[in-house]
Amino acid sequence: MAANPMSQFDVYRIGPEIKVGALDISFTNASLFMILSTVSILLVFNLGSKKNSILPNKIQLLAELSYTFVSKMISDTAGSKAKPYFAFIFSLFMFVLFCNMFGMIPYTFTVTSHIIVTFVLAAFIFIGVTVIGFIKHGFGYLKLFVPSGVPAVLLPLIVVIEIISYLSRPISLSVRLFANMMAGHTMMKVFGGFVISLGIVGGWLPLSFSVALTGLEILVAFLQAYVFAILTCIYLNDALNLHH
Amino acid sequence: MVKKIYFQSIFFSFFFIKEAFAAESGGMPQLNPEFWVSQIFWLILTFGIMYLVLSKLILPKISNNLESRKAQILENIEAAEKQRENSDAKLKEYDEIISKSKLEANSIFNQAREKAIKDISAKREVLDKQIDDEIAEAEKEIDTLRKNAPDKINKIAIETSSELLQKLIGAEINNSSITAIVDDLSKRNGEKYYGN
Numbered sequence: 001m002a003a004n005p006m007s008q009f010d011v012y013r014i015g016p017e018i019k020v021g022a023l024d025i026s027f028t029n030a031s032l033f034m035i036l037s038t039v040s041i042l043l044v045f046n047l048g049s050k051k052n053s054i055l056p057n058k059i060q061l062l063a064e065l066s067y068t069f070v071s072k073m074i075s076d077t078a079g080s081k082a083k084p085y086f087a088f089i090f091s092l093f094m095f096v097l098f099c100n101m102f103g104m105i106p107y108t109f110t111v112t113s114h115i116i117v118t119f120v121l122a123a124f125i126f127i128g129v130t131v132i133g134f135i136k137h138g139f140g141y142l143k144l145f146v147p148s149g150v151p152a153v154l155l156p157l158i159v160v161i162e163i164i165s166y167l168s169r170p171i172s173l174s175v176r177l178f179a180n181m182m183a184g185h186t187m188m189k190v191f192g193g194f195v196i197s198l199g200i201v202g203g204w205l206p207l208s209f210s211v212a213l214t215g216l217e218i219l220v221a222f223l224q225a226y227v228f229a230i231l232t233c234i235y236l237n238d239a240l241n242l243h244h
Numbered sequence: 245m246v247k248k249i250y251f252q253s254i255f256f257s258f259f260f261i262k263e264a265f266a267a268e269s270g271g272m273p274q275l276n277p278e279f280w281v282s283q284i285f286w287l288i289l290t291f292g293i294m295y296l297v298l299s300k301l302i303l304p305k306i307s308n309n310l311e312s313r314k315a316q317i318l319e320n321i322e323a324a325e326k327q328r329e330n331s332d333a334k335l336k337e338y339d340e341i342i343s344k345s346k347l348e349a350n351s352i353f354n355q356a357r358e359k360a361i362k363d364i365s366a367k368r369e370v371l372d373k374q375i376d377d378e379i380a381e382a383e384k385e386i387d388t389l390r391k392n393a394p395d396k397i398n399k400i401a402i403e404t405s406s407e408l409l410q411k412l413i414g415a416e417i418n419n420s421s422i423t424a425i426v427d428d429l430s431k432r433n434g435e436k437y438y439g440n
Contacts, residue, residue, distance in 0.1 A: 009273040023281045031286035038294040045298065049305040054313060067306045087299030095291055116280045117287055
């Protein structure tokens, strides 16, 4: 491994180059960890839903706790109308969470530390929410940009700000996750490099820092998945129940 | 409003950070578009498959499990409630039976005591009568014995004194004179022994 803290984010081909037309869809380490995450999610939840015992075993408890956790999050933020989108938000939360957590294992690749991945997710959410909003409310959905109770003089300015804030949603959503993951992993790599370069004498301080950072990063990994899911819920809430 | 400002500031700050990084380290791997298409393709593929499997197969099962557990728990609670009511009723019944039997036992005890007291008093009366009869008989006997006692004593005294005199004097003495003396003496001394 190179000392460059950014080299951990390198994407490289595993196996032969696969091309469909002009598009390169080769299997890479990123694809490997996407598959690993999805397979482990399916494994955990399949095992957790297989047996229905009144006293759940550990894996069943895990699956059911996650289920109730996400369903409570959705009903709290977006209300009962968001129920049809439960499976999507659940998959989203679990996918981001597992990708983040897989990234915490040394020598692995963090799928969510790539802007393109988070941006595709965020853009899909943005487009989906906008489409849902227009389907539910027609052109009335545009009222989202006109908050009630604002003086008429300020209205043009507010509308412009609202439109910008709405359009920046996919960017803020994707950049938040990507930047958090990238910054955390870079920092851990940098401190790890300090441990090596300072050696047995001075390496203890960055080592302890590294240990603390690992704990923090695990927290961040969970928190960012949660934030990603809950922001999706909030956007969905805007589309389903027009508040403004 | 604060939230929006926060989002925008984050967005702009990262925009600048990205620029700085790109200038410094010869570009982040994230901004190299070489594998973007591949990442998008695999993301859509894996996420899509996962979403389909989760939403069609696994999540309905989990919600089913949760609901059936909830239903069963409710059922059990209902059954428990029913049983509790049953046991309460039984407890009341039991209390009633106990108080009733206590009353019964009390009355039986009282009856038995009265009966026993009656029996005892009847028997006592009979026994008292018997004892009284016996005492009366004994008293009668004593009376006759007492009445006869001085006569016998006098006779013994007369005979003894006549024999005594015969041995002392050696002559036959008239019995009638001795009888008179003894009678006289016994009358005087009788008062000392039978002074009633």
